[in-house]
Amino acid sequence: MGFYVARRTAVGLLMLVALSVLIFVLLRLAPGDPVDAYINPSAPLSLDELAALRERLGLNDPLPLQYFGWAAAAISGDFGYSIQSAGQPVLPLVLSRVGPTVILMASGLAIAIVVGLAAGTLSAVRRNSAMDVGLSVGSFLAISSPPFVTALVGLYVFSVQLRWAPSGGMLTPGVPFSVADLLAHLILPAFLLSLTHGALIMRYMRSSMLEVLNQDYVRTARAKGVREFWVIVKHAARNALLPVVTLIGSSIGMAIGGAIFLESVFNWPGMGLLLVNAVKARDYPVIMCATLIIGAFVIAVNLLTDLVYAAIDPRVKVG
Amino acid sequence: MTDATIPGKAKKPPSRGPMARSIARFTANRAAMAGLFIFVPIIVAVSTYELWWPHAPNDIDLLSINQGPSAAHWLGSDGVGRDVMARLLQGGRVSMIVAVVSVAISLVIGYLVGSLAAFSGKLVDGGLMRFVDLAMTLPPVIFLLVLASIAGTGIWPTIGVISLLSWPVLSRMVRARLLELRERDFVVASRGMGAGMGHLLFRHGLPNSIDILVVYATLQVANAILLEAGLSFLGLGIAPPEASWGNMLNLARSTVVLEQYPWQWMFPGAALVLTVLAINFIGDGLRDAFDPRANQN
Numbered sequence: 001m002g003f004y005v006a007r008r009t010a011v012g013l014l015m016l017v018a019l020s021v022l023i024f025v026l027l028r029l030a031p032g033d034p035v036d037a038y039i040n041p042s043a044p045l046s047l048d049e050l051a052a053l054r055e056r057l058g059l060n061d062p063l064p065l066q067y068f069g070w071a072a073a074a075i076s077g078d079f080g081y082s083i084q085s086a087g088q089p090v091l092p093l094v095l096s097r098v099g100p101t102v103i104l105m106a107s108g109l110a111i112a113i114v115v116g117l118a119a120g121t122l123s124a125v126r127r128n129s130a131m132d133v134g135l136s137v138g139s140f141l142a143i144s145s146p147p148f149v150t151a152l153v154g155l156y157v158f159s160v161q162l163r164w165a166p167s168g169g170m171l172t173p174g175v176p177f178s179v180a181d182l183l184a185h186l187i188l189p190a191f192l193l194s195l196t197h198g199a200l201i202m203r204y205m206r207s208s209m210l211e212v213l214n215q216d217y218v219r220t221a222r223a224k225g226v227r228e229f230w231v232i233v234k235h236a237a238r239n240a241l242l243p244v245v246t247l248i249g250s251s252i253g254m255a256i257g258g259a260i261f262l263e264s265v266f267n268w269p270g271m272g273l274l275l276v277n278a279v280k281a282r283d284y285p286v287i288m289c290a291t292l293i294i295g296a297f298v299i300a301v302n303l304l305t306d307l308v309y310a311a312i313d314p315r316v317k318v319g
Numbered sequence: 320m321t322d323a324t325i326p327g328k329a330k331k332p333p334s335r336g337p338m339a340r341s342i343a344r345f346t347a348n349r350a351a352m353a354g355l356f357i358f359v360p361i362i363v364a365v366s367t368y369e370l371w372w373p374h375a376p377n378d379i380d381l382l383s384i385n386q387g388p389s390a391a392h393w394l395g396s397d398g399v400g401r402d403v404m405a406r407l408l409q410g411g412r413v414s415m416i417v418a419v420v421s422v423a424i425s426l427v428i429g430y431l432v433g434s435l436a437a438f439s440g441k442l443v444d445g446g447l448m449r450f451v452d453l454a455m456t457l458p459p460v461i462f463l464l465v466l467a468s469i470a471g472t473g474i475w476p477t478i479g480v481i482s483l484l485s486w487p488v489l490s491r492m493v494r495a496r497l498l499e500l501r502e503r504d505f506v507v508a509s510r511g512m513g514a515g516m517g518h519l520l521f522r523h524g525l526p527n528s529i530d531i532l533v534v535y536a537t538l539q540v541a542n543a544i545l546l547e548a549g550l551s552f553l554g555l556g557i558a559p560p561e562a563s564w565g566n567m568l569n570l571a572r573s574t575v576v577l578e579q580y581p582w583q584w585m586f587p588g589a590a591l592v593l594t595v596l597a598i599n600f601i602g603d604g605l606r607d608a609f610d611p612r613a614n615q616n
Contacts (some may be wrong), residue, residue: 030469257460279468
């Protein structure tokens with residue numbers, strides 16, 4: 001097991017390095033001169049000064065050399081300076097946005113997992129009932145609706161018409177921090193984020209449960225006189241959960257995509273909003289740092305998913 | 320599961336070819352046919368609207384600004400007096416063009432990469448597949464944003480970004496299918512007789528992965544419509560004044576439009592969901608028609 005973990009971690013790190021090369025090369029191919037970022041608009045530089053600055057920044061070096069220069073600085077935490085927010089160092093800027101995104105994603109996924117597993121199990125147990133059909137139609141609709149449409153509809157219904165929730169931001173400005181205030185702002189975007197993933201988890205859980213409910217060990221449990229509730233929860237659901245764990249792992253990565261749209265509709269001060277604004281302003285140092293942090297996160301989550309899977313499924317032997 | 324749940328399987332005479340049986344299975348699938356009945360009118364409407372709709376998408380009528388739905392403007396008008404129905408139809412046309420062209424490009428890239436990986440040696444295969452792994456590490460939307468920051472806005476950059484994003488999944492599926500095919504006797508024989516890569520790719524590979532390509536292309540059109548709408552919604556895809564469902568939804572980022580002129584964003588939102596739903600039904604129907612054993616739940 002220890003060897004397996006070490007090998008998978010090494011592969012993950014390699015992927016991260018390769019990812020940084022890919023993004024670095026892509027962004028260097030982009031139009032626009034990186035040196036522009038260093039020019040003060042009120043004090044234009046002469047061509048000679050520009051050439052000197054380019055030389056000093058290493059922009060005349062061959063691409064691989066530039067990459068190693070960047071990577072060496074990045075390892076020591078220096079991702080350069082943001083172009084749009086007046087020369088602020090990139091890393092603290094990006095890290096300050098990690099917290100809000102994690103709060104939003106964690107609560108959205110928690111809702112999705114709890115509701116998805118419960119609805120999927122119920123749907124499978126009461127197969128072909130009105131509730132099963134209703135849940136199936138609802139989940140198909142939730143999967144086909146993109147997050148920006150559900151976000152707008154949710155905002156319109158719950159904030160504008162019903163006035164149940166504030167219409168954006170993470171905290172009320174000018175009011176001292178309180179958990180209640182945070183929760184009031186969090187609940188609507190988290191609920192909307194959970195829709196797609198809850199629906200996916202539900203469909204997966206439903207089909208996995210249907211398969212398990214036909215197994216001999218479920219019949220054996222029933223024959224031994226175990227109460228139906230415990231048959232479902234202990235004997236069927238636990239086994240049905242195995243394939244769903246992989247899906248939950250990949251939903252965490254995908255939820256970042258949905259979070260970007262929700263953050264921009266709800267003005268939630270997270271990574272997504274930062275990244276979208278950086279892309280609009282072509283703020284390459286911020287794009288580079290933010291994508292790498294997201295990439296590292298996704299790689300880590302995939303690794304964890306495999307480990308959890310190995311831990312809970314007795315048939316997977318590793319090491 | 321039992322045979323009874325596979326529509327049209329038992330009653331068809333065995334003498335018909337696989338294609339005819341697939342078509343029979345498809346037409347027996349109610350969800351897929353419903354998708355077709357929704358999708359065909361949408362396609363006809365967006366491609367012919369100049370002929371029957373009196374307003375043009377960029378005509379400004381200053382006498383009817385932010386008007387609700389009426390007899391003259393069925394879906395109302397927007398903040399500079401443009402007809403929402405006309406913009407919806409033109410937006411649909413732009414979305415379809417972007418989706419179809421980008422899917423066509425990613426089909427070519429995906430097929431070529433996948434089949435080259437399958438028919439070439441270990442080294443090429445390993446290299447290509449590691450690259451595919453890498454391209455699939457980042458969540459698609461993040462990769463989309465990185466590419467969009469390089470390409471900029473407009474129809475062609477958007478097409479480029481979406482096609483570059485979409486091919487890796489396809490190339491994996493093609494590779495898996497062709498790795499299996501490579502060991503079949505007729506392919507081994509063909510190679511033994513000195514068949515070149517072009518012959519293997521297009522004479523043997525293509526006909527044997529056509530079902531993968533058709534199903535992928537259908538589902539990917541829905542995906543590409545969503546990606547385009549998402550990019551345009553964030554202001555990174557199709558830029559105004561050109562209409563697209565995404566940038567019409569983008570109008571609702573302004574609180575006034577969201578609260579007071581809901582027809583300006585609800586109709587494009589509904590059109591988007593309806594179209595994607597219809598294409599997904601068709602795609603699922605095609606997949607079941609080609610491979611009745613898959614996806615029985």
